Amino acid sequence: MHIDDVIQFSFHALQSYRTRTYLMLLAMAIGVASVILLTSLGEGARIYVTQQFSSLGTNLLIVLPGRSETTGGMPPIMGETPRDLTLQDVMAMQRSRHVKQVAPIVVGAAPVSYQQLEREVMIMGSTANFFSVRQVTTSRGQILPEMEISRASPECVLGYSLYKELFGSLSPLGKWVRVSEYRCRVIGVLEEEGMSMGMDMGEMLIMHAASAQALFNVNSVFRVLVEAHSQDEMDKAREDVISIIRERHDGEDDITVLSQDALLSTFNRILTALTYSLGGIAAISLLVAGIMIMNVMLVAAAQRTTEIGLLKALGAPRKQIILLFLTESACLSLIGAMLGLCFGLLGNWILQRYFPDFPFQAPDWALWSAVAVALSTGLIFGLLPARHAADLDPVLALSGR
């Protein structure tokens, strides 16, 4: 039997049971479309996070106090209190010739007020280096001036939305704002910028690290951002930072140095796993569609008993009847998969239009594997009904019993 005849025969059969065929196609299409949409959601999340991290600045190391052990188990209850990182430590890090610049970060929340307006915002204590490390600039005024790191000075830079809320259309430069019980002079306003790493730079006040320490009454810094001269020097810079701090902390390694790459690859791994599992969950609906195909084809075999008997009488061997029925389920799943592909990509496109910031993008593997899974479930679940049909006794089948 020619392959075009096989396909034509199957199409005729599918056409003559229209409602059932359409419902079946719908089930398959929903399965494939959900695989595509869910994986594109996961993949979108991955791309989104990756983009966020790369906006952090390049060649960046993040130093945090305390050592995070990767041995597992409970952390010790006593001892192991990490020494704080101090501004002196930060200055010392600068000594490494692989380190381009260092920016300490002291954070806390405090009320910021100007005249009658008050906002509770995040206060970031740092140095002039912070602006170049994080690649942020001011839209008006200037950034924090270079000065000795341990010196406090009542100067601050406002985030864009904080400035809008406090000053409206007035010029803030040179005005004094109250930060908790301190006062500082506004010397600049950051550029209007979106979210970055979950931190809204707009709702932030940046002051000198030493001033922030005085404000929050601490001697330590929360994080230190270390920028290496180049990508190649990242490892050397990391080693230097660790050894400098070991020297200063009585030979103890009590800091953790994260690199942006390490963070990125961790997130990448987590989010890729998420995408896979979303795809897997959606694949269950493909399985359900496969079982529906089996059900439908079993009913078809029962309804078309006399036809199968006739085919046998006309000289169709077992193989041929299996082929005809398998072709029907393959057509169902293939067309369903193609419809699903269209639905999925259309849904993706609609989501992209409504959420332009979020990169919805179905990974290529999801597209072809959804279709492949759809086709193979169709074939696997079509096999049983096909064999069932082929095994019918022609005499009984023709007598309609």
Add this chain to the structure above:
Amino acid sequence: MIKLEHIARTFKVGDELVHGLDDVSLDINDGEYISIMGPSGSGKSTLLNAIGLLDKIDAGRYFLDGTDVTELSELEQAGVRREKIGFVFQTFHLIPRLTAAENVALPLTLAGVEHEERKQRVNEALQSLNLTDRAHHRPDQLSGGQRQRVAIARAVVTKPVVILADEPTGNLDHASGIDVINILETLNKQGITLLLVTHDIELGERAHRIIHMMDGKVLS
């Protein structure tokens, strides 16, 4: 051409064994016109199905054109059905979604005959049965007699050596029935062996040879 030796076929009905065919031996020559007659349940159809290789036989040997077809595999038996045997059924068994021409073409389609040749042979078959103007009608647009003629066209399109007709007039009025029998007799005159199962005595007696059956046995 057809030689049956001590054929037996038993069915299990409940706890009882029923002899569908009981030690049937039969010789049928090329071009014969035979009617098989007998009351319901006498084994007429079972005999026809056994000759048509639709039914398995439990004992005995069956030679068709000199080959022992009981020895053949499922695939080979399907081949024999396809090439040598044409069936005509009481209820026509046309596929409702296919047109008359497509129904006639079906055995050729299954056999993988090329499109051109298929078309030509279908046209010939339809023409010989005066169905050319009905070629693109579906079965539900045809009368009973026309449907049976389509079924006969389907049976002869493969140029079989034997036509097995099981009550071909059973679902037709008298005039259409006579018409169908005339067609089958014409085919017989062209050399095709014709086996006709019927319980219509008038039709049965038109055959050259009548086989009477009772309780799975051939009486004469």
